[in-house]
Every structure is written in structure tokens, then in C-alpha cells.
Amino acid sequence: MDWGLFTIQMLNGVQLGVLLFLLAAGLTLVFGIMDFVNLAHGSLYMMGAYFCATLVQLTDSFVLGVILALPLTALLGWLVELIVVRALYTHDHLDHVLATFGLILCFDTAVDFIWGPTGMAIPLPEILDSHIDLMGGHTFPVFRILIICTGLAVAGFLYVMVAHTRIGMLIRAGASNRTMVMALGVDIGKLFALVFAVGAALAGLAGMLIAPITEASIGMGNEIIIVAFVVIIIGGIGSIKGAFVAAMLVGLIDTMGRSFLDQLLKIFMSSESAETSAPALSAMAIYILMAMVLAFRPQGLFPPKVR
Amino acid sequence: MTSLIRTGLPAYVMVAGLAFLALLPLLAEWVDNIFLIDLFMRLMILSIAAVGLNLILGYGGMVSFGHAAYLVIGAYAVGIPAYYDIYDGFLQFAIAIFASAAVALVTGAIALRTKGVYFIMITMAFAQMVYFTFVSIEEYGADDGLTINMRSEFAGLLDIEDNFTLYYFVLVSLIAVLGLVYRIVHSRFGMVISGAKGNERRMQAVGFPTYRYRLVCYVISGAICGYAGALLGNFTNFITPEMGDWVHSGELIFMVVLGGAGSLFGPVLGTAVFILLEEYLSRLTQYWHFPFGAMLILVVIFTRGGINGMFRWLGMKSGIGGRS
Numbered sequence: 221m222d223w224g225l226f227t228i229q230m231l232n233g234v235q236l237g238v239l240l241f242l243l244a245a246g247l248t249l250v251f252g253i254m255d256f257v258n259l260a261h262g263s264l265y266m267m268g269a270y271f272c273a274t275l276v277q278l279t280d281s282f283v284l285g286v287i288l289a290l291p292l293t294a295l296l297g298w299l300v301e302l303i304v305v306r307a308l309y310t311h312d313h314l315d316h317v318l319a320t321f322g323l324i325l326c327f328d329t330a331v332d333f334i335w336g337p338t339g340m341a342i343p344l345p346e347i348l349d350s351h352i353d354l355m356g357g358h359t360f361p362v363f364r365i366l367i368i369c370t371g372l373a374v375a376g377f378l379y380v381m382v383a384h385t386r387i388g389m390l391i392r393a394g395a396s397n398r399t400m401v402m403a404l405g406v407d408i409g410k411l412f413a414l415v416f417a418v419g420a421a422l423a424g425l426a427g428m429l430i431a432p433i434t435e436a437s438i439g440m441g442n443e444i445i446i447v448a449f450v451v452i453i454i455g456g457i458g459s460i461k462g463a464f465v466a467a468m469l470v471g472l473i474d475t476m477g478r479s480f481l482d483q484l485l486k487i488f489m490s491s492e493s494a495e496t497s498a499p500a501l502s503a504m505a506i507y508i509l510m511a512m513v514l515a516f517r518p519q520g521l522f523p524p525k526v527r
Numbered sequence: 528m529t530s531l532i533r534t535g536l537p538a539y540v541m542v543a544g545l546a547f548l549a550l551l552p553l554l555a556e557w558v559d560n561i562f563l564i565d566l567f568m569r570l571m572i573l574s575i576a577a578v579g580l581n582l583i584l585g586y587g588g589m590v591s592f593g594h595a596a597y598l599v600i601g602a603y604a605v606g607i608p609a610y611y612d613i614y615d616g617f618l619q620f621a622i623a624i625f626a627s628a629a630v631a632l633v634t635g636a637i638a639l640r641t642k643g644v645y646f647i648m649i650t651m652a653f654a655q656m657v658y659f660t661f662v663s664i665e666e667y668g669a670d671d672g673l674t675i676n677m678r679s680e681f682a683g684l685l686d687i688e689d690n691f692t693l694y695y696f697v698l699v700s701l702i703a704v705l706g707l708v709y710r711i712v713h714s715r716f717g718m719v720i721s722g723a724k725g726n727e728r729r730m731q732a733v734g735f736p737t738y739r740y741r742l743v744c745y746v747i748s749g750a751i752c753g754y755a756g757a758l759l760g761n762f763t764n765f766i767t768p769e770m771g772d773w774v775h776s777g778e779l780i781f782m783v784v785l786g787g788a789g790s791l792f793g794p795v796l797g798t799a800v801f802i803l804l805e806e807y808l809s810r811l812t813q814y815w816h817f818p819f820g821a822m823l824i825l826v827v828i829f830t831r832g833g834i835n836g837m838f839r840w841l842g843m844k845s846g847i848g849g850r851s
Contacts, residue, residue, distance in 0.1 A: 257644055259777075307828045313644045314590050318784060319827040321777045325820030333814050446655065446773055453648050500663035507652040507659075514649050515637050 224358040229479045230472070235364050237471025238371025242426035243448040244455070244463040245378055246419020252395035252458020252524060254412050256305060257313050259320040261423055261448065262441025263327035264300075268293040268424020269436035270331060273340040282345055286428050290421050297420020301413050324442065331438050339437035342428075367429045374422065375464055382460050391415060395458035395524045447474075450510045456520025466521060470506050477502030541792055548698055552691055564694055570802045571697045572758045575704050577782040577794035579751030582708055584780065585789030586717065587744050588724030589639070592647045593654025594779050597627045597749045599661060599771035601756020606673045606766045616679030616687075620757050627753025628746050630657065635745035639738060651773055661768035672767030679761055687761060697758055701795070704751055709791055711747065720744050785826065 247261050271292045276285035300323070308319055344363060351359035382388035390411055393401045402408050427436070434440070451470050455462025482498035489497075513520065548567065555563040576598055583589040604623035608614070634653040641649055667673050678687050687693040711717050722730045723737040730737050760766050778801070786797025804822075808815035 251644075257647075304824055304828075311827070313647060314780070314784065315827045317590075317592070317647065317777065318781055319824045321781065322820040322823030322827070325816040325823065329814050329817040329820065333817070442774065446651065449648055450652065453645065457644075496663075496665070500660050503659035503663060504656045507656050510652050511637060511649060514641050514645055518641050518645060 224354055225479075227354060228358055228360055229475055231360060231364065231368070233472035233475035234468065235367050235371075235471070236475055237468040238368050238375075239426045239430055240444070240448055240451050240471055241371055241375060241464050241467035242422045242429075243444065244451040244467050245374075245460060246415075246422045247448055248452040248455065248458055248460065248463045249391060249395070249415050250412075250419055251452060253391065253398065253408075253415060254309060254394075255313075255398075256309065257316040257320065258305070259317060259445060260300070260323035260327065261419070262445030263324050264293060264297055264420045265423040265427040265441040265444065266331065266436070266438070267296055267327065267427070268421075269342075269427035269431035269440065270335055270340065271424065272428040273342045273431060273436045274335075276342050282342065282348065282432070285342070286425070289428055290425060293424030294417040294421035297424075298413060298417040300420070301416040305416065306409075328438050328442075335436075337438065339435040340431075341435040342432040344432050348432075363432060370425070370429060374425070378460055387411075387414075392524070447506065450506055452520075454510055454513045454520055456523040458524040459520070459522040462520055462522030470509070473505050473509060474502070477505045481505075544792075544795070545702070548701075552694055561690075564690055566802070566806060568690075568694050568697055568762055570799055571701045572755055572762060573779075573782065573802065574795040574798040575697075575701050575758065576752045576755035577779055577786075577798045578701075578704055578708055578791075579748045579755065580779050581783045581788060581790075581794040582711065582751070583741075583745055583748040584783050585787075585793065586712055586724065587720045587741060589741065589745065590647050590780065591638075591650040591745075591748075591776075592773065592780065593634075593650035593652075593657075593776050594749070594752050595773070595775035596654035596657040596771045597631065597752035598756035598759055598775070599657060599766075599768060600627045600630060601753035601758075602760035602763075602766040602770060603661060603667070603673070603756075604753070605679060605757050605760035606675050607667060609675045609677065610667060610673060614677050614680045616681040616685075619679050620754065623753045623757035624750045627756070628750040631746045631749025632742070635742050635749070639741050639745065651776065654771060654773060654776055658768050658771040658773075661771070668767075670768065672765055672769075675760060675764045675766065678764070679757075693761065697762070700754070700758060704754070705791060705795075707751075711744075712791070716740065716743070781823065 243261065243265060247258060250256050250258055250261075268289060271289040272285045275288045275292075276282055279285055279288070304319065304323060308316055311319075348363045348366060350362050352362055352365070354360050380388075382391055390401065390406055394406075394408060394411060398408060423441075427440070430440075447470065451466045452463055454470065455464070455466030478499075481502045482494050485494035485498055485501075488494075548571065551567050552564055555561060576594065579597075580591065580594045583591060601623040604626050605619045608619050608622065613619075630653075634650070638646055638649045638653065661667070662670055678693070681687070685692060685696065687696050712721070719730065719735050719737070719740045722733075723735070723741060727737050756770075759770070782797040782801045783794045784797065785800055786795065787793030805815070805819065808819055
């Protein structure tokens with residue numbers, strides 16, 4: 221086996237995991253605290269990418285683009301919460317799914333209207349657009365390492381915020397018992413608007429980080445949001461720690477499955493049947509994992525204490 | 528529980544609607560617009576799927592976010608035999624129904640162990656598995672889809688190669704499925720399903736094994752959608768796994784809720800509004816998804832109980848109670 225290739229795929233898996241974590245963090249908090257199912261979270265990921273692409277064009281600097289696009293995405297999230305989401309708290313999950321499904325349609329069309337149907341590439345500065353050498357003559361893009369580092373930094377920041385600050389304490393309390401927090405005099409509406417805006421910024425950041433690799437395109441959030449839901453269900457709704465562990469798990473399983481499952485299957489079966497079944501199995505792997513977690517541990521791996 | 532016996536619309540509206548559907552091909556000929564037949568055929572096929580979904584969503588309170596998968600299974604049950612030049616309609620439709628029922632049995636047995644939003648997500652996950660299965664089978668076209676050269680043959684009894692015949696075949700199917708769902712909902716079995724929606728624990732205390740009842744209901748619902756899928760495959764002559772994308776599952780839910788979940792004709796009405804509005808808006812502007820999405824949000828926020836709820840709100844006499 222080629223260990224250089226193995227290392228590269230491990231790194232790719234971690235990079236996917238980190239992106240999923242950025243998306244899942246906001247999603248799981250919004251879900252956990254307000255019991256709100258937000259399918260349109262993927263749209264905020266897309267909007268982040270488009271804001272960033274435009275700002276990079278205007279300022280000619282990737283870093284400046286990201287720094288300016290972050291508050292813009294947070295503002296957009298705050299507006300979405302104010303205009304649409306707030307009216308839906310008292311409704312059931314089915315209504316959340318339908319209304320945010322409508323939001324996705326609106327966002328996708330708005331992007332089509334403003335930026336046009338073709339995608340937007342984000343050019344990277346030269347330092348980021350290079351490769352570093354790994355063992356065995358393989359190289360790995362510097363930018364992907366930056367993604368991993370950014371994601372880990374955000375994870376660390378969120379951990380400190382949730383575990384060691386007053387806001388974080390309220391968030392944790394809200395996730396385990398919303399009514400009690402309200403009874404203690406906390407303005408949970410304000411808290412939630414804040415969480416929603418921060419979640420939007422994180423989703424936007426994920427979009428900004430992936431766009432230089434894939435380019436910003438319409439509907440880019442619609443595939444990954446489903447995977448992000450898989451992550452928060454596996455991790456346990458409302459748990460940042462669960463989201464992180466599950467995101468890494470899903471990122472690694474998905475990436476490693478796609479690259480090495482056919483070789484693994486060849487040990488057990490003929491190479492022909494291995495090659496036909498491997499793509500299907502690897503695409504399904506994360507859903508199988510989720511179904512298994514739900515069947516045996518319906519609350520996820522790390523459910524918040526006391527529901 | 529008067530709300531159990533509800534068809535959703537005043538009787539004369541339903542009769543008028545069905546009469547309209549029956550006369551539509553003639554009307555289309557008269558105004559010389561054959562496209563209308565295609566439009567209403569698609570509408571009726573999706574109505575069948577929506578009626579099937581409504582059986583578990585509306586009456587049973589099980590929100591399946593993966594029912595488009597059964598459409599795909601049904602469509603491929605026509606497509607794959609056709610790929611091997613087997614055009615026997617009885618066989619194809621039997622495969623469609625039994626394959627969907629089998630998948631629903633296995634996935635339902637697992638999914639029904641969960642509740643609420645977990646159920647929504649696990650049904651979605653299973654639908655994604657079905658989707659990726661068909662995407663990865665190169666033999667049957669994978670992503671690019673499969674062309675069906677000839678429609679199903681019913682041993683010379685029925686020639687659905689002709690669009691008119693297929694239209695009436697679909698219409699009769701729709702009426703039959705409506706009749707089936709009506710019978711199910713008003714049977715003892717249906718009462719148990721509705722009861723379990725209202726209060727599952729109480730139903731269990733009375734002595735009903737609600738899990739088994741729900742599973743059977745889920746399987747029937749899946750089989751109906753599989754049947755609709757087989758019709759869809761015949762209708763489009765071209766099938767892709769993309770038909771099972773989660774977005775389409777979402778649309779199916781919306782059709783049911785729009786018309787009023789838990790009423791017999793609600794899903795048909797919802798599908799009609801959905802398809803016709805889609806058709807109308809997409810002619811007005813290429814950006815039609817925006818008003819469409821905005822309307823979705825407004826409907827959800829302001830009218831509980833879909834269009835039926837709106838009728839009630841407007842003071843029309845209607846048999847439906849609001850959604851609980």
C-alpha cells in the first residue's frame with residue numbers, strides 16, 4: 221500500500237471533516253437550543269462563498285475578502301432569523317422543513333439573479349496556491365492545510381466559548397432545558413438571534429474556504445447540508461463536542477471509503493465485483509453509519525445532558 | 528373524532544374535479560394544445576405519490592422525507608426490465624410494487640424505532656442510499672439515466688404507447704388509489720393508525736401493537752409511491768436517479784401539506800396547485816423559484832392546514848378540521 225497516498229487521503233478526510241464541523245456547529249446549536257430544523261443553513265454557506273468571491277474581486281485580497289464577508293454573512297443570518305425563522309418557533313418540525321425549503325429556493329434564485337448562473341472562482345494569493353512536499357514524492361496543497369488549521373482554530377475557539385464563558389453557559393443551558401433558562405430571566409430570543417448569526421458566519425466561512433477549490437456555485441449548499449445533518453444526528457443534537465467528533469468521523473469515512481474501499485473489498489471478493497460495489501458502498505457509508513447510530517443509540521453519540 | 532371521516536373538499540368540488548380530469552383530453556384536442564395532456568398526466572402521477580405519502584404523513588403523523596426514493600424504485604422497475612427487452616407490464620408493475628414494499632419494510636422497520644425529527648432524517652438517509660445505489664450502477668446509465676424505448680405492454684389488453692390511453696390508465700389508477708386509501712383510512716386498521724398519531728402510548732395501553740400497524744401502513748404507502756414511480760417511468764420514457772433527490776422528497780411533502788395533510792383529496796389539490804403554479808410562474812420569469820419559495824414560506828407561516836385551511840378561513844363549507 222502507498223502510505224504517501226494514504227496520508228494525503230487522511231489529510232483530505234480531515235479537511236472535509238473540518239468543513240463539515242464549521243457547518244454542523246451552527247446547525248446543531250440552532251437545532252439544540254430552539255428545536256429549529258434549518259435546511260437553509262446550506263444557503264448561508266453558499267452566500268458566504270459568493271460574498272467572499274465578490275469582495276475578493278473588489279479588494280484583490282483573499283484575506284481581506286474573507287474578513288469582510290464574515291460579518292456580512294452574520295448580518296444576513298441575523299436578518300433571516302428576524303424575518304422568517306422567528307415566526308416559526310411555535311410551529312412543528314414539518315413546518316420548519318417546508319419553510320426553510322422555501323428559503324433555499326429563494327436564495328438559489330437570488331444568487332442566479334444577482335451573480336448569474338455560472339459559478340465564481342476565487343483566486344488565491346501565490347503563497348496559498350502552492351504545494352508542500354510529503355513523503356514518497358507526493359505533494360499537498362498549502363491551502364488545504366490552511367483550511368484544516370482554520371477549522372481546528374475555530375473548534376478551539378468554540379470550545380472555549382461554550383465551556384468557559386457566560387454566553388457559552390447560557391447556550392449549554394438552553395440546549396438542555398430551554399424553558400428553565402427562560403424562567404430564570406434570560407432573553408432567549410436575543411441569545412438565539414446571536415447563535416443564529418454566529419452559526420451563519422461559520423457556515424459562510426466554510427463556504428469561503430471551499431470556494432477557492434471548487435468555486436462558488438448555485439446550489440453548492442444543498443448536497444453538503446444533508447451531510448451536515450447526518451453529522452449532527454450522529455453527534456447528538458445540541459452538542460458541539462458531538463458535532464466535532466462526528467464531523468471528523470464522517471469526513472474520514474467518506475474520503476477513505478471513496479479512495480480505498482475497492483482495495484479493501486478485493487480482499488473478500490473478486491476484483492470485478494469489488495469495483496462495481498465499492499462506489500455505491502462508499503457513497504452510502506455515512507448514511508449507513510447514521511442509520512446504525514439511530515437504530516442503536518437514537519440520541520446520538522454525545523447527547524446534551526438532561527433533556 | 529369526526530375528523531376521521533373527511534375528504535377535504537365539498538363533494539361537488541371533488542366530482543367536478545374528477546369530471547374535469549376525465550374530459551381534459553377532449554378539451555386539449557379542442558383547444559389544440561396536446562401539451563395539456565402531458566401536464567395533467569404528470570400532475571395525476573405525482574398526485575398518486577402524494578396520496579400515498581399522505582397515508583403515513585397525514586393520517587399516521589409519520590413525516591417521511593424520503594418518499595421520492597420509491598418513485599425511483601418504481602421507475603427503475605420499469606426501466607431495468609425494459610433494458611433487457613422485457614416489456615411485460617404486469618411483471619414490471621408487480622416488481623415496482625413488491626420492490627418498493629420490500630424496501631419500505633426493511634427501512635421502515637429501522638426508521639420507525641425513531642420519532643420526530645430523527646424519523647425525518649433517517650428516512651432521508653435511506654432515500655439517499657437508494658439514490659446513490661442507482662447513481663453507482665454503470666450498467667443502467669448511472670448519473671446519465673436510462674432511456675425506456677417502449678412503454679409497458681399489457682398482453683394486448685391495453686396499449687399505453689398511445690398518450691390518450693396512458694392518460695386514462697393514470698386517471699383510473701388515481702381513482703383506484705384514492706378508493707384504496709379511503710377504504711384503509713375508514714377501516715379498523717386506519718382508525719388504529721390515526722389513533723396512534725393522536726396518542727401512541729394510549730393506543731398501546733388499549734392493547735394495539737402500534738409499531739406493527741405503523742410498519743404495515745408505511746409499507747403500503749411505499750408500495751403506492753412505487754406504483755406511481757412505474758407510471759412515471761412509462762410517462763417520461765427517460766429515468767434518472769435524480770428523481771430520488773431529497774429535494775423531490777421535500778416537494779412531495781409540500782404537495783401533501785399544501786393541499787391539507789390528512790384529508791383524502793388534499794394531496795391531489797396540493798399537487799395540482801404545485802404543478803400548475805410551477806408551470807405558470809416558470810412561463811412568467813426564469814426566476815420563478817423566488818416567488819414560489821416565498822409563497823411556500825408564507826403558506827407555512829400564515830395558513831396551518833394548507834389550502835383547505837384557507838378555504839375554511841374564507842368561510843367555505845368544508846369537511847376538514849385543521850391540523851392538530
